[in-house]
Amino acid sequence: MKRRTFLASSSALATSMAAPAVFSPLKAQSRQETLLIVAENTPNMMDIHGVGANRPSYEVSWNTHDRLMTYGVKKDASGQDHYDYSKLEPELATDWNVTPTSATFKLRKDAKFHDGTPITAKDVKWSFDRAVTVGGFPTFQMRAGSLEKPEQFVAVDDHTFRVDFVRADKLTMPDMAVPVPVVMHSELCKKNATATDPWAMEWTKNNLAGGGAYKIERWQPGQEVVYARNDEWKNGPMPKIRRVILRIIPSAGNRRALLERGDADISFDLGSKDFSELKASPKLTIVGTPVENxxxxxxxxxxxxxxxxxxxxxxxxxxxxxxxxxxxxxxxxxxxxxxxxxxxxxxxxxxxxxxxxxxxxxxxxxxxxxxxxxxxxxxxxxxxxxxxxxxxxxxxxxxxxxxxxxxxxxxxxxxxxxxxxxxxxxxxxxxxxxxxxxxxxxxxxxxxxxxxxxxxxxxxxxxxxxxxxxxxxxxxxxxxxxxxxxxxxxxxxxxxxxxxxxxPLLNVAMQKNVTGYRYWFHRQLDYRQLVKS
Amino acid sequence: MLGQILSRLATAVPSVIGVVIVTFMLTRLLPGDPAAYFAGLAATPQAIAEIRGKLGLDKSLPEQFIVYVGDLLSGNLGTSLSTGQPVVTEIATRLPASAELTLVALIVSAGIAIPLGVLAAVKQGSWIDHLCRVVTTAGVSLPVFFTGLLFAYVFYYLLQIAPAPTGRLDIFVSPPTHITGFYLIDSALTGNGEAFWGSLRQLALPASAMAIFSLAPLARMTRGSMLSVLGSDFIRTARASGLAPRTVVFTYAFRNAVLPVITTLGMVFSFLLGANVLVETVFAWPGIGLYAVNALITSDYAPVQGFVLTMAVLYITLNLIIDVVYGLVDPRVRLDT
Incomplete structure (x- = not known):
């Protein structure tokens, strides 16, 4: 009885605290145009080449940088969008010519970095040189496609870039569309390089030097990343979503609660149990894609x-x-x-x-x-x-x-x-x-x-x-x-x-009004194809 | 007084040095190889060796220690590998979050527990005494992460009266201008009503969960201490002299009974800072506990060392404050005794 009185009074307290929500109409508007993603782990840097860049960092890099090429899309067995590893499509490069000894890329002429500087072949060369030189994971991944030394990369003119092959390797072309060979703003990086750090690895941890579809508006490690769409982006179809917020929610139960209550739009990489239980929910779209290879x-x-x-x-x-x-x-x-x-x-x-x-x-x-x-x-x-x-x-x-x-x-x-x-x-x-x-x-x-x-x-x-x-x-x-x-x-x-x-399956749960989800081999979320109606 | 505080501070120096050595050794002795961890999925032994060199882990332990102490003296606690940020900035932004939560919880808890304890002692055996017993037993037997999850489930998920457990502020409210790092204070100072209300709402559930947990020691200590004081001779004398019951209880009894309560308050504060880790995880609170746990899981040395050091300094300060408060409350207690 007394306990109950106590509980009743404490819930009354909570009610009174929750009463008026101070929402301006502007906030409601921005809620409509914003995609809220809840995730367990925080990205630890913006640069995929950095020492110890973790998986969530790959997602940051993927959405904020361009690569020369990207992969096409196909439908998988269950009718979901799935990247197509057999089809390379233009991103920064508009087209390319592959011979047995080299590949020559024509770069988009009006592509710009976030600060408005045009993207040139010099930037591509600098970025590729960086990836094969700095050691660790990026160098290793480049090597998997026989991309091994800076001499292989040639900036022919401002908008032509050539890769000379060291050997015939069928992974060379696909390897240039994975998250590692990003195109970075070489002048900006060089400005922030030091004698001991010629590739500006320290600076790019917390600063973006890309030209991709999204810019970073706010970066609070361990808490959230707020992205804003780059309205000047030319390297692909303009993304539909203006703002993306990635909020770190460590507890799986709360991620699920947020989703079921409709407060979050997407929860990525769900556990099997939540996945099998949420499948029955009429309010959510649940997609599980077999993780390739x-x-x-x-x-x-x-x-x-x-x-x-x-x-x-x-x-x-x-x-x-x-x-x-x-x-x-x-x-x-x-x-x-x-x-x-x-x-x-x-x-x-x-x-x-x-x-x-x-x-x-x-x-x-x-x-x-x-x-x-x-x-x-x-x-x-x-x-x-x-x-x-x-x-x-x-x-x-x-x-x-x-x-x-x-x-x-x-x-x-x-x-x-x-x-x-x-x-x-x-x-x-x-x-x-x-x-x-x-x-x-x-x-x-x-x-x-x-x-x-x-x-x-x-x-x-x-x-x-x-x-x-x-x-x-x-x-x-x-x-x-x-x-x-x-x-x-x-x-x-x-x-x-x-x-x-x-x-295993890669599981994602999203609200019914979110569409366009595409499975990627890197197992991170690509915001560029998502649509929220 | 100042001299006493300084001499008290001087005794803290050896403990700080001890903490520095112990944290350094502990993080090195723990199993786990940060180089292997950070080299990524497909690392070759050479890649791991490269990273080990970059992290300075290929040097001998004494060398690493000298580098570490040198950095410490220049105010550099190193850089966290898992968040990529300098540890000093991280702790500076996260400590206020934890401190705000803990202090609000402590104020709520003391605000309920002390009157409850006093009343239970004055009206021993009455319904309020039983209520006190029930509340404290319930509070102490519910682990704080459980209460937290339960609260989130009931008040957010089922009743929908609490805001989403997404940290210090609703996602669409911008944080107030940074002054102290305490959102409540900052938003009050800048007159930002939306942020004040928003952070108060976010604080409600985690702070109540922690407050319930800490009710028990405070209420029991207050009750016990009040009971023994109320039974003593000078209270009998005061009552016999015809003083008003209110004066007897508050002026004479409570002032004498409050000393052990202050000690308990200090201890509870430390408890709460520990309990923070769990509450922070449940409510996605960007505090210092969550930071330390994540760092420990990834063998990220710098934040762990920074965390332990900060905590040690915090405890030393806390003890000092309690000592000073003792002297103010009870003239019989002096710092030099």
Missing amino acids: AMQYIGMNVKQKPFDNVKVRQAVAYAIPYQKIQEAVMFGQSIPLYGGADNKAKGTNWPQKHGYNTDIAKAKALLAEAGYANGFETTLSFDLGLAGINEPLTILLQESLGQIGIKATINKIPGANWRAELLKKNMPMITNTFGGWLNYAEYFFYWCYHGQNAVFNTMSYQNPAMDALIDKARFTTGPEYEAAVKGFVDAAFEEVPRIPLFQ
């Missing part, structure tokens, strides 16, 4: 006993509770990668289904054949940064492995430490996720299976025959390419150093 998997370290034995790895592949994971961990919101007809590749697409399914009897038999009839002990590690999926997944797996006599201890590794632990390559068994920007099977395999043993080859798997096929696929086309891809996919399924579990 990505998978959650179980990796086993083939350099260590007992996982050096292929039979043990196959036994584990038969002991995984695939269906339970799909239902209890992913709430059905992912594409299963198990239960195919057999372990043969069905095409050059990746990822695709393997032939394993949950079969405890078969797993036991394989384990006995390998000489581990009584099982063994091991540790199963995961990244706490993605505990929402990893934790229930590993618990289900632990239980299932127990049935065939494998005692797995779960080892939770803090997010900050995960990368370092991966690099050491001594964890016997992990669950992890990986996705490649460029949607080619050999691109995935080059990082994850190739004997060069990159950090993402978390199994330390080395197979010269497979390496030969991967290398071949990178530089061929036609039937030869198809045979090579099928060859390495078959080997990956047969040898099974990593067991694909599912292909």
Whole structure:
């Protein structure tokens, strides 16, 4: 009774505090023209070339800078807009001419940076030089398309730019339309460069030197980014939305509440549970797109006993509770990668289904054949940064492995430490996720299976025959390419150093009046196509 | 008095030095490799080594420490890698947000708890005493993040009377001109009614959640301390001398009972600064706690060190203030004793 009185009086207090909303008509107007996005993580800089630029920063860079080219659009299986990796379209470059040794780009003549300076080939060259020189992620991504040294980039005249190839690489052209090779205002950057920082890396962290569709109006790290449309933009169709506010809301529950109450327009990168529950909501549009070239998997370290034995790895592949994971961990919101007809590749697409399914009897038999009839002990590690999926997944797996006599201890590794632990390559068994920007099977395999043993080859798997096929696929086309891809996919399924579990979805929820959402390979939101009616 | 305060400050110097050393060592001893973290998804070992060099992490620990202390002396707390901003500016913009929230919560809490405690002690065993017990038990048994989520759910989502939990101000209200960084004060000073009302509305839920949590220690301490004072000889004498009950309770009893309440107030303030982290997460409050937690998750050394240092300085100041207030309230307590 008394408690109730207290609650009643406190809610009365809250009511009185909420009474008159002081809204000017102007505010209501701007609410109409503004898109409010709620997100969990804050961008940490405006420059995608910066040391430690995080994923939300890619989004800032993507919307505020131009690239030479962009990708076209197609409809995916569910009728949603999806970028089209087979189609390169003009952005700053109006057209281009590719020969076996070089590509020559004609630049748009009336394109300007945000401060009104015309964009010239000099700026493009400076920006490309910067990307291949500063080291770290940008340099690395450029190298993936055989863009390696400043000598390759030539400013022929103000509006002609040429890239000389160091080798024939089919990823060179697509790699020039990813978020890294942005065009920056070279004079402005040079003005703010110092002797120790010739590329103005410090300055561009908090200052924009781009010419893209949006300008930054307010930048409060950890709180919000306010964008205003660049009304002088020439490098694509004029965006419909004048203002975009990205507000950081750390609590997932509140992001959902804001959306359901209609206070926020878009929530990007939702968890599976919220996604499956919001799907039923009549007020919202919910889109889940399979993340290209990505998978959650179980990796086993083939350099260590007992996982050096292929039979043990196959036994584990038969002991995984695939269906339970799909239902209890992913709430059905992912594409299963198990239960195919057999372990043969069905095409050059990746990822695709393997032939394993949950079969405890078969797993036991394989384990006995390998000489581990009584099982063994091991540790199963995961990244706490993605505990929402990893934790229930590993618990289900632990239980299932127990049935065939494998005692797995779960080892939770803090997010900050995960990368370092991966690099050491001594964890016997992990669950992890990986996705490649460029949607080619050999691109995935080059990082994850190739004997060069990159950090993402978390199994330390080395197979010269497979390496030969991967290398071949990178530089061929036609039937030869198809045979090579099928060859390495078959080997990956047969040898099974990593067991694909599912292909994740990129989930977005938005109000019914927001349309035009397009899936991008970089998994960030592109504001330029969105429409709010 | 000034001399006493100065000598009190001097004793704080060793603790500050200690804090500097401990935070430096702690952040280095924690597992986690910031270079690997910031090198990004597809980093090669060379890329990580490059970044390690850029961050100065390839130097030996003593060398790193000397660089760190040198920076500290010049007022440079380093740059946060995860937000890309200098730590000093970040803390300067975030501390007022946390302090405003904590102070409002503390004022609300003290405003309810102290009268409640006094009344409960004066009318021991009455309904108000029971109310006091219920409220304090309920408050202390509800973790503050839970109350926060519950409030957001009930008052924002269901009843729709509270504003969206999106931080210090509604998204379409511009912040007031910066004077102190406390939105309530700044908007009052500049006569910006919209911002004042807006920030008051945003403060209501998180501040109440924190206030409920801190009611218990304050109310109980007030009640207990009042009870023991009310039972003492001089109160009996005062009553026997025919003084008005009001004078007895407020002039004689309360003034004597308030000392432990002030101590508790100091402790509760520290509690609340800690509890802030959770409330800040729930209400997207751009405060210092949220900043520190994010930095810790990403092994971002500079903000963690900056946060711990700021907090240490804050506590030392707080203790000093409490000591001074003691002296003012009770002449028997002197700083030099």
